[in-house]
Amino acid sequence: MQITVIVATLGRRKEADDLVQDLANQTRRPDRSIFAVTTEADAPDRHPEIDNETLICATKGLCAQRNAGIAQAIDSSDVIVFFDDDFVPHPTYLARLEAAFAKSEDVVGITGLVVADGVCGPGLSRQQAVTAIDAHAASFPTGIPRETEVFGLYGCNMAMRTSALKTKRFDERLPLYGWLEDLDLTNRLLEEGRLIKLDRLIGAHRGVKAGRVSGIRLGYSQIANASYLLAKGTTTRSQLFGHLVKYPMINAVRSLKPEPFVDRRGRLRGNLIGLVDLARGKSKPERILEL
Incomplete structure (x- = not known):
């Protein structure tokens, strides 16, 4: 299974660098990782173990940058994973994601369990996010097997089969932050199969305030x-x-x-x-x- 991670990032170079290291630490590394940016200054450093790619996009905005990443990856990928640049995945995230897709062919989209989310508060430091993930993993070392059917995926961590994605794209009429872009696209995936939230996939969403719209x-x-x-x-x-x-x-x-x-x-x-x-x-x- 060819897995590509796409990250649209703007004004968060440090968070992007941290995520590159998190991808390198995965027990099952991505086959490709593409960081879609509008300026070279936002691009994270290349990592020798995953050789992350930088894609310079002509248009600024979450939907436009993610769509540019899809265009780059769809022909060579079976699954595309979208992470926010301030999402921190547990090292087993991609391995468990691959196993879930292999197990259930009718599942076309998956989102994981966010064990800590700073988006509604002041935001989480990197250490707070890692501490929350480690505490959950210590309590549930093999992960919680709970699987819930949902009608939309959480945009900070969501994965889709390219066979279901086909020509569907994020709606670029939702500019900049792209509010509700995840619900719009993933609801359309229901035409192709099931969407699930899988609690064995864990991570934390820092909710960093830099780079957000007014x-x-x-x-x-x-x-x-x-x-x-x-x-x-x-x-x-x-x-x-x-x-x-x-x-x-x-x-x-x-x-x-x-x-x-x-x-x-x-x-x-x-x-x-x-x-x-x-x-x-x-x-x-x-x-x-x-x-």
Whole structure:
């Protein structure tokens, strides 16, 4: 089984270097690892044991950079794994992923168990992430065999069969951070087979704040991207309707006493602009480029 890891990264050279070392430490190393960047300055150092590749992309944005990686890899790969640059995989991740795909031919996409996630908090240090992974692995040395069918994969760590991916790509109308891009693409994979969350695949998502979009842009995307995908029909109303209500409420309440690591007032402003655009019939994901 030919496994390629694709990492779209922007402004996180240190995290990208750490992930290269994590890939070299895998008990089953990737056959290819491609780091999709927009500038050479973001490219991690080459590692002699995995010979990671640098792909310079013409367009900045998670979807565009991942699509460029797919174009580079799809003809030579059976499975493509997407890791966020701040994801820390356990050394057994790829070996257990390969075994899971080999065991169940009807499974077309897999995501793992995130034992610690800093995305909703101030973020995790590298050491905090490693400590959380080690503690879980010590408690469950052979891994938890639990397998759950899901209707979308978590974008920080997700793998897809290329035979199911075919011509499906990330939607580049979701610019920059690509909010909900994982749900959009992986819901379409359900046409080809099952998606599962496998708790034997473990890692931690640091949730590093560097390189993220502004609060107002993210707030707008929380509304515009959700309404766009509802109209597009690639996701269900039950999956996304809550976004149109939940995030404005959360941002409104927390903007009264915002966390130091989140631009709550910027997000709320973006939510409100998004709701006004939606009411006027002028909502579109690309508008964040104007904000």
